[in-house]
Amino acid sequence: MKTLGELAHLVGGTLKGDPQTPIRGINALENARPDELSFLTPKHYSQRKDFRCRAAALVVPPSLEHLDYPLLIVDNPLAIFARIAQLFATPPFLAPGIHTTAHIGENVRLEPGVSVGPLAHIGSGSQIAQGCRIYGGVYLGCDVQIGEGSLIYPRVTILDGCQIGNRVIIHSGTVIGSDGFGFAQDELGRHIKIPQMGTVHIDDDVEIGANCTIDRGAFGKTTIQEGTKIDNMVHIAHNVVVGKHCILVAQVGISGSTRLGHHVIMGGQVGVVDHIEIGNRVRVGAKSGVARSVKDGEDISGIPAVPHKEWLRMCASARRLPHFRDELRQMKERIERLEKALQGSEDD
Amino acid sequence: MKTLGELAHLVGGTLKGDPQTPIRGINALENARPDELSFLTPKHYSQRKDFRCRAAALVVPPSLEHLDYPLLIVDNPLAIFARIAQLFATPPFLAPGIHTTAHIGENVRLEPGVSVGPLAHIGSGSQIAQGCRIYGGVYLGCDVQIGEGSLIYPRVTILDGCQIGNRVIIHSGTVIGSDGFGFAQDELGRHIKIPQMGTVHIDDDVEIGANCTIDRGAFGKTTIQEGTKIDNMVHIAHNVVVGKHCILVAQVGISGSTRLGHHVIMGGQVGVVDHIEIGNRVRVGAKSGVARSVKDGEDISGIPAVPHKEWLRMCASARRLPHFRDELRQMKERIERLEKALQGSEDD
Amino acid sequence: MKTLGELAHLVGGTLKGDPQTPIRGINALENARPDELSFLTPKHYSQRKDFRCRAAALVVPPSLEHLDYPLLIVDNPLAIFARIAQLFATPPFLAPGIHTTAHIGENVRLEPGVSVGPLAHIGSGSQIAQGCRIYGGVYLGCDVQIGEGSLIYPRVTILDGCQIGNRVIIHSGTVIGSDGFGFAQDELGRHIKIPQMGTVHIDDDVEIGANCTIDRGAFGKTTIQEGTKIDNMVHIAHNVVVGKHCILVAQVGISGSTRLGHHVIMGGQVGVVDHIEIGNRVRVGAKSGVARSVKDGEDISGIPAVPHKEWLRMCASARRLPHFRDELRQMKERIERLEKALQGSEDD
Numbered sequence A, B, C: 001m002k003t004l005g006e007l008a009h010l011v012g013g014t015l016k017g018d019p020q021t022p023i024r025g026i027n028a029l030e031n032a033r034p035d036e037l038s039f040l041t042p043k044h045y046s047q048r049k050d051f052r053c054r055a056a057a058l059v060v061p062p063s064l065e066h067l068d069y070p071l072l073i074v075d076n077p078l079a080i081f082a083r084i085a086q087l088f089a090t091p092p093f094l095a096p097g098i099h100t101t102a103h104i105g106e107n108v109r110l111e112p113g114v115s116v117g118p119l120a121h122i123g124s125g126s127q128i129a130q131g132c133r134i135y136g137g138v139y140l141g142c143d144v145q146i147g148e149g150s151l152i153y154p155r156v157t158i159l160d161g162c163q164i165g166n167r168v169i170i171h172s173g174t175v176i177g178s179d180g181f182g183f184a185q186d187e188l189g190r191h192i193k194i195p196q197m198g199t200v201h202i203d204d205d206v207e208i209g210a211n212c213t214i215d216r217g218a219f220g221k222t223t224i225q226e227g228t229k230i231d232n233m234v235h236i237a238h239n240v241v242v243g244k245h246c247i248l249v250a251q252v253g254i255s256g257s258t259r260l261g262h263h264v265i266m267g268g269q270v271g272v273v274d275h276i277e278i279g280n281r282v283r284v285g286a287k288s289g290v291a292r293s294v295k296d297g298e299d300i301s302g303i304p305a306v307p308h309k310e311w312l313r314m315c316a317s318a319r320r321l322p323h324f325r326d327e328l329r330q331m332k333e334r335i336e337r338l339e340k341a342l343q344g345s346e347d348d
Helices: A004-011 A042-047 A077-088 A308-319 A321-347 B004-011 B042-047 B077-088 B308-347 C004-011 C042-047 C077-088 C308-347
Strands: A014-016 A036-039 A057-060 A071-073 A175-178 A183-185 A191-193 A199-202 A213-215 A221-224 A299-301 B014-016 B036-039 B057-060 B071-073 B175-178 B183-185 B191-193 B199-202 B213-215 B221-224 B299-301 C014-016 C036-039 C057-060 C071-073 C175-178 C183-185 C191-193 C199-202 C213-215 C221-224 C299-301
Touching: A004 A014, A004 A071, A004 A077, A036 A077, A057 A077, A077 B183, A077 B191, A175 A199, A183 C077, A191 C077, A199 A213, A213 A221, A299 A308, A308 A321, A308 B308, A308 C308, A321 B308, A321 C308, B004 B014, B004 B071, B004 B077, B036 B077, B057 B077, B077 C183, B077 C191, B175 B199, B199 B213, B213 B221, B299 B308, B308 C308, C004 C014, C004 C071, C004 C077, C036 C077, C057 C077, C175 C199, C199 C213, C213 C221, C299 C308
Parallel strands: A036 A057, A057 A071, A175 A213, A199 A221, B036 B057, B057 B071, B175 B213, B199 B221, C036 C057, C057 C071, C175 C213, C199 C221
Antiparallel strands: A014 A071, A183 A191, B014 B071, B183 B191, C014 C071, C183 C191
């Protein structure tokens, strides 16, 4: 439990209301109870000015400071709300210590405060830093390293030699360190496996969704840099580098050796070819297919992807295509009539 | 073993043939043995009128009642065939009772007739209703509830607090209750996790394929309603509502807070943006990208999706595009000639 | 350790350099150490003629035999390099024998040299041929058969009755033998499950990536033929046949009963409808949607897919679409002026 005053102090906001109000949780506007904090955006407010709620107070931006309700006024309400929510959120239950049904290999180093759930597997030579939570059913191969305070959810698989940073979250079903897809062809068109001898590095504060796959490098490593957040079922091929603070929405696929800059955002189901460079702050519309390198700051969409504004115009024109066809035919007829008429007048 | 007469009685069909014929199974037309039932559709029949088979009898619609073969004549042969097949189908082997290598937490309630396979995990406080089959290697978190007669296949993960209805089938590798993908941005463009505090409700008679992901609500819940069938590798984001009796084919992705009505059908690899409403009985063509709300009963296709018939016309026109280009150039030349000719005649 | 001479002899190449040079591994050009072999393609060489490396020797094609460096000259350098790499690559660690925490069912046959890792599950009646490596956390159902020397990575699920050939590699998280997606509809639009009674056959030398799903046949079987290589998150529906030596890149989905010929190549995120035939040596561009059968040797792309060259022209024209619109308008105006002018001249 916190008081409203404590929270305002913690996040540096302006409080309108009783600082002694107890806050025991957070919730969505319509469900918040009298001891819970909620938040209101100008957009929400404009849609229902007569909003009714029972929340103890609302986190709002300065533009809503006139509301007749207990308020915590801050510049970036969603970010502040997220930070407060983190205070009240608790990770899923995991008993402290190493469960008796977990299998721990030889020469494993588990630092203080590490929890390992039932039926988990930690391969020989692995090192798990303090405060990590390795949930039940996790499979870590040999020589895996995990930094401080990371959360590895049930049934994650991290294969031999992969390195995970601090405060990383990896959701269930995700596979880190599977072989990259690399083959040579012989003279008969048969595929000869190129052994995948590299590894995967996941840097600090990365979050990876459920049922993703991140392949190890052919040589060298596949890298996900600091602060990047990856949704469910995203596929990252061998030797890809994803820069810092990127957002990859669900079902994205990035082909081998492609490099993403920092703060890149990709919508759901985007596909990217191999061996290209995506610049910093590039945004790619959902379902796009990126076939060429992209410069810093560009917004692109489509299959193949073109500048987003051009794609919007292309879509609008495409809907008029059947109409164009009719127009073309009509114009042709008019030209023919003109030609005949002119022929006639010249014949005069 | 059933007799043909028993089956005819059970499904309310008209029997042409010996009701004492023993039926020990069902099979495809070309493989059925003399003690197996098969089925024949008018389409199949029209393709090979000289069909040869050894089946004990065929389930057919009234339009095929003239065939000189033992027949079970019903209005909806495929549905009847499916019902009969269910009589003969047996779920994969699972020894009754709780396997000694399974890990069962505290305060777990297992009703009579529940089976739990080897190396499965059931977290504290979970309740499993009668007749459920929890296969080996399943991971259930804490406070999970599963209704009667549900089948949870090997290596399914259902995380804390999720609720599963009666007669639900969930296939291997699927993750229910992973965190939704919700982040706020701070002033430096770093992503701050919004804790995902909701849950997932799966209603009665839902089937979910292999390696799917269904995220928990940010607040509140993500819901899959009664009778909906989901294929493999489908991603359902936080707070989505999928209505009753929908069909979502493989690799579909539905973004956050979007609501699907009842009897919606989506082809494979469809993507749907967040916060929209898809009406009842909407059908979406494979690979489409749905970017706007859709009214009841509409058929849509394309990226972005438009009415299906319009999309067909757009595709046809698109193939003529390079030709349009030529036509445009030719017409321009003709116009130029006309302009010159007219200039000439006016100069006269 | 091998000598350069031994390797040259083994792969039948021409050696330029000291045959006694010890080779202890392989590596990428920029990272290779003095006891490692690397390779150089003409493309790489043309990009950086002043390449500097420390490798013991380079595998090159005859066109680079003039280089002043120890060389192993062969016709197909990448294939030869892959073969040599396989000599040095070792599969991830797995202790020989059956781990005490593995669960082995009744009547399981494990041939000599089979290793089974911690917390793995092998169902009753399964047969595992010699030299197979069943990693920790693998789940095999009942009556599963696996041929010689296959590698089943941690957390693979292979369900009852599926058959896997020799030297097959299956990566983590993949599910083999989940139910196909087959339903009949009743008069109320409810979906009635058609029990999926078939199985899956994976032939020799197939490799399947991480988090794939391969459904069992409705009746009969789903088949992946010899030498085919499948990337991560690929979905293969019931009763599909994938021919020999195909390449399916990540996130491809193949619908039910479709048949692929031999040496088919599909780019990432391709989708294929059900019940069609894809000929031998067909190549499908990334992200395409294949809606019709395709003849041997065709290259296709697009949604829906058309011949690849036509698709390239369509893409080029599509980018000019907004421009077409302007041109059409301008031409219309010119035609109108012509018509007025001609009207005027005729009025004269």
